[in-house]
Amino acid sequence: MKAKPIISALALLLLPLLANATHIAGGYISYSVDPQNPRMYHFTQTVYTDVASSAADPIVNVSMGDGNTVEVPRTEIKAYSKQNNVNRYSWSYTYTSAGDYIVAWIGANRNMGQINVPAPSDQKSYYIYTSVKVNPLLVNNNGVKLASTPLFVAYTGEETKHNFISYDADGDKLTYTLVTPKEGTAEGGGMNIPGYAFPEGLTIDKFGELRWRAPALKGEYAIAVKVTEHRNGQPIGYTVVDFYVHVVDRAQQPTLLLLNQDRLVVNYDGSILARPDQPLKLEYFLRNAPGAAFPLYARQFSDLDTLDLASPSIIVRDSAGGKAVTLTLTPTADLVRQEPYITGMRGQADIDPEQGTYYPSYYFDWIYAYLIVGEQQPTSTEGDLAKAGFLLYPNPISNRFVIEAPDMPAMRVQLIDATGKAVGVLSLKPGLNHLTKPAALSGGLYFYTITSRHKPIGTGRLVVQ
Incomplete structure (x- = not known):
């Protein structure tokens, strides 16, 4: 220098x-x-x-x-x-x-x-x-x-x-x-x-x-x-x-999906709850474009391993039409903090350029997970849901309940018990949704998160009698 x-x-x-x-x-x-x-x-x-x-x-x-x-x-x-x-x-x-x-x-x-x-x-x-x-x-x-x-x-x-x-x-x-x-x-x-x-x-x-x-x-x-x-x-x-x-224009890009989203505890802001000293598993499917059979690869990028805070492991297996990818991570108590850790999974198809073209020679698809390491999930008030046009009643519930929903695509309600375990997922449609209490719900306090296209809208509390 x-x-x-x-x-x-x-x-x-x-x-x-x-x-x-x-x-x-x-x-x-x-x-x-x-x-x-x-x-x-x-x-x-x-x-x-x-x-x-x-x-x-x-x-x-x-x-x-x-x-x-x-x-x-x-x-x-x-x-x-x-x-x-x-x-x-x-x-x-x-x-x-x-x-x-x-x-x-x-x-x-x-x-x-x-x-x-x-x-x-x-x-x-x-x-x-x-x-x-x-x-x-x-x-x-x-x-x-x-x-x-x-x-x-x-x-x-x-x-x-x-x-x-x-x-x-x-x-x-x-x-x-x-x-x-x-x-x-x-x-x-x-x-x-x-x-x-x-x-x-x-x-x-x-x-x-x-x-x-x-x-x-x-x-x-x-x-x-x-x-x-x-x-x-x-x-x-x-x-x-x-x-x-x-x-x-989309050509022959592979598609990467997070398969077990509904079995994870998703906080109101879209982050995923990861409990200290408990394994967290993220399951992906990397799918080739229709009719294609290109070599597929997966790689993860994260601040966790970059900073030597944890060592996520990845297993990639052949599957019909693509690759099954599993990322496993066991966070320690030292990783507990309010800000999320970020892990990005990159799916890649190895494709040569078309004749006479230069860009691109690789096709990627990405999915990101934002991990909050802690014992309790963040919560938001029912006011967030009310502003968006959602209404749940009666509350407390016994066997059946209703959720009024606005016109949003791909809506779901995820039910979470007081320990942070996901206990049920129900699909919603615009208008009145007459729902039956999942059998896994016994009496007690639960949290529920409503999402649209996997993007959280808000979180509320639900009491089961």
């Missing part, structure tokens, strides 16, 4: 003219603080590139936010898929004084023809950055890191979900915001890309799960997510993950 003056204004102005499509797929910057010196930071910049990229730089220049840049050689390059490589650049840097700094890299230009970036998008550079608060009295030992990647494909006319599984090794709370991507300026800083448009229907939830509701227009989109760390209710740092996503 070598420190040198900030890149010249002339070089920045000429940057868009020096390259065409560079096929940078995205990137972010992470860090940890040296345990012996609170002003020394160990940084890693991760850059995702297409395998044919001309932007797989052996050396990058990174602005440290204090008037200096550092010249950093690439320390690692490895394949993520037939389509993408992961490039990493690592270095250490000591700040001379406390303060707030923006550590940033100005990459080569973005790809041509990005749908939500004003033309010419290939005249816009990447600006990948993270916030560093150097404060010996409040040390943020670790910045945000990713256990997975932001690399995924969305499909026209259907909902797409993806989570790059951000985590903080200090256990700080993380929040997620879609932000406008930045480009480099002539002064070496960053500015929001003028005229940028957020993709219609794209949202991100409190777990960091991106959901894109039925994208319609095929092509490449630029997306940026700000991940903020909070401690004692105060923000203490953030990083921005900048990447692109292709929207394409």
Whole structure:
């Protein structure tokens, strides 16, 4: 690593003219603080590139936010898929004084023809950055890191979900915001890309799960997510993950299903209850596209094993039309916390590109589970259900009861006893649902969670006489 003056204004102005499509797929910057010196930071910049990229730089220049840049050689390059490589650049840097700094890299230009970036998008550079608060009295030992990647494909006319599984090794709370991507300026800083448009229907939830509701227009989109760390209710740092996503027509992508969802204890917010020292089993089915017989593979990504907190085991077995996949995890009492752990299961079909095409050569499907390790599930009030249009009566019940439901798709009510064990699942339809008490319900207090398409609407309490 070598420190040198900030890149010249002339070089920045000429940057868009020096390259065409560079096929940078995205990137972010992470860090940890040296345990012996609170002003020394160990940084890693991760850059995702297409395998044919001309932007797989052996050396990058990174602005440290204090008037200096550092010249950093690439320390690692490895394949993520037939389509993408992961490039990493690592270095250490000591700040001379406390303060707030923006550590940033100005990459080569973005790809041509990005749908939500004003033309010419290939005249816009990447600006990948993270916030560093150097404060010996409040040390943020670790910045945000990713256990997975932001690399995924969305499909026209259907909902797409993806989570790059951000985590903080200090256990700080993380929040997620879609932000406008930045480009480099002539002064070496960053500015929001003028005229940028957020993709219609794209949202991100409190777990960091991106959901894109039925994208319609095929092509490449630029997306940026700000991940903020909070401690004692105060923000203490953030990083921005900048990447692109292709929207394409569905072709021969495999389908990954979580089969035992109804036998798990699902909390009101969609997280899954995992009890300390009790095995938790997630059962999946990875199905080939109709009429296809491509080789199928499964792999899990999680902050649990990334941080060496637990070792989930995976068993993959042949099954008619695909693969049966079982993930087993036994969390210890040391893992109890309010924030969920995230595990992502990736199903993959090994498909060669069609004749004359380049993208994609791999097809993936993902399912994510958000695990709350504890003894009791979080609950919400019946008010959440009432606002959504649900009504259960009578309560207490003896043998039969009624649930009035609004017009929502794929509704179910899951019944959970006081120990957190799932004891029954009933399907609901819009309107009046005349239901009979499941035989497994004896007298006592129960919780019930109503879901639509497996997304929890709310939780209530039910008394059985």
